[in-house]
Amino acid sequence: MSVICLFSPLFHFFGVLRMDGKAVKTILLYIYICLCVYLLITCSRSVPEDAHVSQPELKVEDVYIAVKTTGRFHKTRLALLLETWISRTKYLFLISLSLSPGYNMVVTDCQSDHSQQALSCKMSAEYDGFMASNKRWFCHVDDDNYVNPEALLSLLSAFPQEGDIYVGKPSLDKPITAHELLEGNATREVQFWFATGGAGFCLSRRLAEKMAPWASGSQFMRTSAKIRLPDDCTVGFIVEKRLGISMVHCPLFHSHLENLLLIGQRSIPQQVTLSYGIFENKMNSIEVKGSFSKEDDPSRFVSRNIHS
């Protein structure tokens, strides 16, 4: 719309009216209204073209999926993942001690044991690897987790992509209590939620960047030593206690610390992660019908994978 079009009745006004006080007031009011309309039009034009365009669709290659593993599990656990969900997900990173060709393997010099230091050392490598990448989300899983990439993408897509998101499932029904080491051997009691590493969890890039002072390089191990708790607890501590951001509790992540038989068969395609493991001398795994017997496919991952 041209500005001239807006002002043309004004010229008409000047031509036909004698300039008494009332007419001047009317003209001024008219000029004021025209100016407002003009400003509104120009302001709306100056809004950037892309302001209303939503974020590009999230793809699996936008997610840094770090699988924590170790040499002695390569032939057993890792081989199972490689033949099931990993073969459907080209982009992922394996954090381990020895090389396996064809994947983005990050070899660490972490100790090969289950100690708090060794596990935190690997989480630190996972975090640093993500930070050095250009991926939009960081997700950690263990080598006894099955990941459903479609369910993961629909979960992550539902969050504001520029938000501070920490999503996973706690294995405890209340926040954990830690004794944070302070200067001079003093301690302070702190309570926070954390997402069980064995069920997998994800962090948005924006949040991961905010975690850097306590998580990047050697800082992660230092923070973990301060609360004397493992890697997954350390992530919860940094997010909830250092940054004051609450974890998002999500029931779609599963570790073998819970009874996996309780997951309804029909809801399995919606679950983001699954797991398996021995509990009280018995295999704890999901219930899924398939052509493979429980002897041939004790984890049920092969049967699960066939259904996808």
Ligand code: UDP
């Ligand atoms: N893990 C490791 N080094 C070890 C033992 C375990 O990196 O010496 C990894 C293992 O590959 C898995 C995670 O730590 O991804 C958890 O190990 P596991 O499932 O054996 O124990 P959980 O904590 O679940 O009982």
Ligand code: MN
């Ligand atoms: Mn495990």
